[in-house]
Amino acid sequence: MEIKLSTQPYKGTRDFYPREMKLRNWFFGKIRKSLEAACFDEYDGPMLESLDLYAAKSGEELAKEQTYNFTDRGGRSLAIRPEMTPTVARMVAAKMGELNYPLKWFCISNMYRYERPQRGRLREFWQLNVDIFGCDTFEADLDVIESAIALLRNFGADETMFRVHINNRRFFNDVIAAIAGTDLEGSKKVSKVVDRKNKVTRESYENDLKALGLDDEQIARIDALYTMSVEEATALCPDSVGAGELTALFDALNATGLAKYCVFDFGIIRGLDYYTGTVFEVFDEAPENNRAMFGGGRYDNLVGLFVKNAKISGVGYGMGDVTLENFLVTHGLVPDTDKVGTKVLVTRFADVPLDAYTSLVDIMRGAGVRAALYLGNKKFGKQIDFAAKENYSHVVIMGGDELAAGTVKVKNLDTREESTVAIAELGSFFG
Amino acid sequence: MEIKLSTQPYKGTRDFYPREMKLRNWFFGKIRKSLEAACFDEYDGPMLESLDLYAAKSGEELAKEQTYNFTDRGGRSLAIRPEMTPTVARMVAAKMGELNYPLKWFCISNMYRYERPQRGRLREFWQLNVDIFGCDTFEADLDVIESAIALLRNFGADETMFRVHINNRRFFNDVIAAIAGTDLEGSKKVSKVVDRKNKVTRESYENDLKALGLDDEQIARIDALYTMSVEEATALCPDSVGAGELTALFDALNATGLAKYCVFDFGIIRGLDYYTGTVFEVFDEAPENNRAMFGGGRYDNLVGLFVKNAKISGVGYGMGDVTLENFLVTHGLVPDTDKVGTKVLVTRFADVPLDAYTSLVDIMRGAGVRAALYLGNKKFGKQIDFAAKENYSHVVIMGGDELAAGTVKVKNLDTREESTVAIAELGSFFG
Numbered sequence: 041m042e043i044k045l046s047t048q049p050y051k052g053t054r055d056f057y058p059r060e061m062k063l064r065n066w067f068f069g070k071i072r073k074s075l076e077a078a079c080f081d082e083y084d085g086p087m088l089e090s091l092d093l094y095a096a097k098s099g100e101e102l103a104k105e106q107t108y109n110f111t112d113r114g115g116r117s118l119a120i121r122p123e124m125t126p127t128v129a130r131m132v133a134a135k136m137g138e139l140n141y142p143l144k145w146f147c148i149s150n151m152y153r154y155e156r157p158q159r160g161r162l163r164e165f166w167q168l169n170v171d172i173f174g175c176d177t178f179e180a181d182l183d184v185i186e187s188a189i190a191l192l193r194n195f196g197a198d199e200t201m202f203r204v205h206i207n208n209r210r211f212f213n214d215v216i217a218a219i220a221g222t223d224l225e226g227s228k229k230v231s232k233v234v235d236r237k238n239k240v241t242r243e244s245y246e247n248d249l250k251a252l253g254l255d256d257e258q259i260a261r262i263d264a265l266y267t268m269s270v271e272e273a274t275a276l277c278p279d280s281v282g283a284g285e286l287t288a289l290f291d292a293l294n295a296t297g298l299a300k301y302c303v304f305d306f307g308i309i310r311g312l313d314y315y316t317g318t319v320f321e322v323f324d325e326a327p328e329n330n331r332a333m334f335g336g337g338r339y340d341n342l343v344g345l346f347v348k349n350a351k352i353s354g355v356g357y358g359m360g361d362v363t364l365e366n367f368l369v370t371h372g373l374v375p376d377t378d379k380v381g382t383k384v385l386v387t388r389f390a391d392v393p394l395d396a397y398t399s400l401v402d403i404m405r406g407a408g409v410r411a412a413l414y415l416g417n418k419k420f421g422k423q424i425d426f427a428a429k430e431n432y433s434h435v436v437i438m439g440g441d442e443l444a445a446g447t448v449k450v451k452n453l454d455t456r457e458e459s460t461v462a463i464a465e466l467g468s469f470f471g
Numbered sequence: 472m473e474i475k476l477s478t479q480p481y482k483g484t485r486d487f488y489p490r491e492m493k494l495r496n497w498f499f500g501k502i503r504k505s506l507e508a509a510c511f512d513e514y515d516g517p518m519l520e521s522l523d524l525y526a527a528k529s530g531e532e533l534a535k536e537q538t539y540n541f542t543d544r545g546g547r548s549l550a551i552r553p554e555m556t557p558t559v560a561r562m563v564a565a566k567m568g569e570l571n572y573p574l575k576w577f578c579i580s581n582m583y584r585y586e587r588p589q590r591g592r593l594r595e596f597w598q599l600n601v602d603i604f605g606c607d608t609f610e611a612d613l614d615v616i617e618s619a620i621a622l623l624r625n626f627g628a629d630e631t632m633f634r635v636h637i638n639n640r641r642f643f644n645d646v647i648a649a650i651a652g653t654d655l656e657g658s659k660k661v662s663k664v665v666d667r668k669n670k671v672t673r674e675s676y677e678n679d680l681k682a683l684g685l686d687d688e689q690i691a692r693i694d695a696l697y698t699m700s701v702e703e704a705t706a707l708c709p710d711s712v713g714a715g716e717l718t719a720l721f722d723a724l725n726a727t728g729l730a731k732y733c734v735f736d737f738g739i740i741r742g743l744d745y746y747t748g749t750v751f752e753v754f755d756e757a758p759e760n761n762r763a764m765f766g767g768g769r770y771d772n773l774v775g776l777f778v779k780n781a782k783i784s785g786v787g788y789g790m791g792d793v794t795l796e797n798f799l800v801t802h803g804l805v806p807d808t809d810k811v812g813t814k815v816l817v818t819r820f821a822d823v824p825l826d827a828y829t830s831l832v833d834i835m836r837g838a839g840v841r842a843a844l845y846l847g848n849k850k851f852g853k854q855i856d857f858a859a860k861e862n863y864s865h866v867v868i869m870g871g872d873e874l875a876a877g878t879v880k881v882k883n884l885d886t887r888e889e890s891t892v893a894i895a896e897l898g899s900f901f902g
Contacts, residue, residue: 044778044779045521045523045524045777046523047562047565049516049517049561050517050520050521051545051547053518054517055515055516055565056516057514057562057566058513058576061512061513061514061515062513064515065513077839077841077842078843079814079816079841079843081493082489082492084486084487084492084495085486085487086480086481086484086485086486086595087484087518087583087595088484088539088551088583088594089480089481090477090481092476092477096475096476109541110539110541112539113585114482116481116482118539120518120551130476130478130480130486131478131488134478135488140857140860141847142846142847144843144846145489150518152518152519154543154544163519164518172846175846175847177846177847179825179846179847183843183844183846295825295829296825296830296833345475345476346475346478347475348475385510394610394723394727395723395727398723398727399727402727405508405509408508410508410509410510411508411509411510412509412510412575412614413610415573415575415606415611415614416572416610417608426571429571430571432510
């Protein structure tokens, strides 16, 4: 067997054969259903966008480095989308005056990032984005966090398997100001150090804070925050707007029974300067896999890239398909999608006319049963092998004798049970 | 309002706002269901493929001209897929020995072609591909044609709205040889002229045939074929394998009741040399829109690009999303997807605690009803306006008095009818 062209997919991308595709459709179907139950609306945009969108957000160099980008024959610089936020910001900006706020929007879209493929990070991936646009109050934060919890619960996950870690950027800045006397810029610099905390040594962490002018006592007061409850933490600067937002959010989580899935965590920053209020990360609680799976938060200026002096706030999160799949596999929450209910193969003998068989298929399809005729001319035993390998649940067998008697044999491939069924009853047999 | 960056999508691509996305999901959901009913399995592959795949099929120059292509930092030439066949051929070739033939596969995937956008032709489009691989006999042709008919029928189309025009390449070559004494190459040259027939003048058509050595009488005999029935046509060269295939296919179409959707049409060629047997095109029968919508046929060497001396046959078709949408719109077959069943907004008054409202939402979602809490602090009337614009079917209203009484008011936004419902009955009220 001589190979002429490579049959491998491009590095960092995946082929979805029917088995993988069934799983993907199952994942996305559950996600869609869960979000639609909460009245989120799905949207999508093009795979190709102007490179400017990403350059304006992240700087041209970074945008070029992280995306697949090229120039079209009209001289336009394009990129394959590496994330959804610039696209949805563009879409909202384009119809800013006519949309009906607050918008509850989600998408499940594929995107490309130019990076070295590794566990959980592929070059082509799908990402769920969930956002509420145009609602400034904590209710939207609650609704978005609730949607993430409902999503995981709908997959069968419970509070032993995941936890939502919540903080607030405004509160962070205020409490650091109260402890260390920093201005807003100073607090933001401290947030960068806190954000890196688990990636560096304790010594490096302390040195970075000291370089910002903090002393041992101030560092110890920050340390105390990492294990505080939300009540203890907010009591440190009760007049902070952020403290008020945290309190309102946790009161609502308590009142709605969602608190058991959530925890206040002063260490949650989410790098980007872009976030302005509530920030959160959803952690996998499995000891062998304990890490942030996905997260999000509130940002105040969605359309700023497009429309000067216009502000539309947003709160939301993005979740990668590989992350979710790893979580569900770790916790044994992926069903056997090969077993997909009733699916019937009509086997064939050469001495029975084709249309006698196709009419059986029609009867079953008419009754809402997935059914197909065996294609080809292999022997009966091979037809049964084919059916078993393709996860057909039943085969229908009709030779000349059965045809004359107006009956068929139905064989259940799981139980090996055989039934004789009148042709007229075939639809209701599976009903 | 100062615009900084353009809010328009890239030329030839579309934004799918929730309304357009509902329609897209409705389309694709119907297609998926129709094909799954006939036991076709869905697959997908990556958006980026090696440019070699398209260059090997169509020549490097054409591949570069018709695709978005570029070189990655590892020096690999890549293209955004302009069609699915090379991808699925690669996937089949990669697992050639382990797959369970015949494969009945479909995909609904987005792809990009570099062309001037015009009606029905966009740069980004979705395409349904339906194929059966590894079955050489006419039953697979029948099954594929049946799937196309079932698909359109499931959208509500009937035999007055579309027709499948069927021909056979082997038969074409044989009957042209019988009429004009051509060899295989000569017959193929005639097929190119016939393929262009409706795009050129009669004079040009005749001149092209004469240039191939045909005389007036031979041209007249070909003319006669365009209006012949399949019986008349196949009688012209009864020993042709292609004639036998046509006869078997039309016999089966007659026996299975599908003949009323089909017609023999000697003018159907489908340009590409790639097709070897049955070819067909599905026509829109609307007088104002009468044209081929999509088509396909049988090809003998799917994996030839990848594996030398290996042959796996295929028969299938591809259909663009814009084509299908135009057809359904023309025939009034697109429902009002804005009206999507029960979807309930819980409105709010400031003096009722938040969790009293969220518990109503929980009750309804628990009963499988899509429900959401109004987010924000607008006045009651504005909340109702919001609900109407977002196509909520009902609003639930609960002030302090209702809360005390353990009831809510449910208002149907279509009929304006109001009901008082006990909170405990809210789930079953919509059930």
